[in-house]
Amino acid sequence: xxxxxxxxxxxxxxxxxxxxxxxxxxxxxxxxxxxxxxxxxxxxxxxxxxxxxxxxxxxxxxxxxxxxxxxxxxxxxxxxxxxxxxxxxxxxxxxxxxxxxxx
Amino acid sequence: xxxxxxxxxxxxxxxxxxxxxxxxxxxxxxxxxxxxxxxxxxxxxxxxxxxxxxxxxxxxxxxxxxxxxxxxxxxxxxxxxxxxxxxxxxxxxxxxxxxxxxx
DNA sequence: CGGTATCCAACAAGATACTG
DNA sequence: CAGTATCTTGTTGGATACCG
Numbered sequence: 001x002x003x004x005x006x007x008x009x010x011x012x013x014x015x016x017x018x019x020x021x022x023x024x025x026x027x028x029x030x031x032x033x034x035x036x037x038x039x040x041x042x043x044x045x046x047x048x049x050x051x052x053x054x055x056x057x058x059x060x061x062x063x064x065x066x067x068x069x070x071x072x073x074x075x076x077x078x079x080x081x082x083x084x085x086x087x088x089x090x091x092x093x094x095x096x097x098x099x100x101x102x103x
Numbered sequence: 104x105x106x107x108x109x110x111x112x113x114x115x116x117x118x119x120x121x122x123x124x125x126x127x128x129x130x131x132x133x134x135x136x137x138x139x140x141x142x143x144x145x146x147x148x149x150x151x152x153x154x155x156x157x158x159x160x161x162x163x164x165x166x167x168x169x170x171x172x173x174x175x176x177x178x179x180x181x182x183x184x185x186x187x188x189x190x191x192x193x194x195x196x197x198x199x200x201x202x203x204x205x206x
Numbered sequence: 207c208g209g210t211a212t213c214c215a216a217c218a219a220g221a222t223a224c225t226g
Numbered sequence: 227c228a229g230t231a232t233c234t235t236g237t238t239g240g241a242t243a244c245c246g
Binding site for chain 1: 173
């Protein structure tokens with residue numbers, strides 16, 4: 001529980017299931033996250049061995065985040081969480097998620 | 104995530120998968136939890152519709168907690184979490200759990 | 207037995223501004 | 227682009243003692 005705890009780690013990991021993503025790309029995918037929180041959470045996930053941080057010495061800078069093997073092994077957990085959430089979040093006044101991204 | 108967040112909710116729910124349990128029974132099953140925290144968490148779980156609290160007007164008092172239908176529907180999530188945890192917690196210096204309760 | 211009450215420390219998280 | 231720095235707040239969780 002500790003590893004995916006907090007307000008953001010779950011969604012960060014979930015988005016990374018789709019593949020590698022850069023800092024601001026993740027940020028855009030997660031409404032409301034501040035750069036400080038995103039940095040914090042990414043660093044903790046990295047320390048826990050769930051994600052990999054690849055820095056490219058370029059201008060402009062490029063930093064890519066991806067799941068490690070261990071991170072990918074969390075997929076069943078993340079999928080179970082999401083499917084439960086999809087099936088249950090109408091109860092909390094939230095709008096259901098798009099089944100597939102709207103065209 | 105919000106529903107199973109926090110330090111105790113996960114384990115409380117997990118223990119209730121085994122069936123109905125009384126307050127002090129749960130408390131004994133979860134080392135380190137204070138009565139205040141246990142009450143808090145149980146009340147939140149109840150408000151979120153995941154557990155049922157049954158009070159029997161007896162002396163001495165008896166209060167039984169059990170999962171609601173919705174709470175039971177979390178079983179796949181809890182099982183996924185536990186199996187991931189069992190497979191991975193040696194990395195964090197913790198002792199592996201007993202495969203089956205020791206005789 | 208199954209809790210409450212009170213107080214307090216620690217941390218998570220947010221707002222805002224700035225930088226190599 | 228990918229962060230840092232600083233400050234502030236709200237919430238979580240813990241210690242301890244007591245109650246019907």
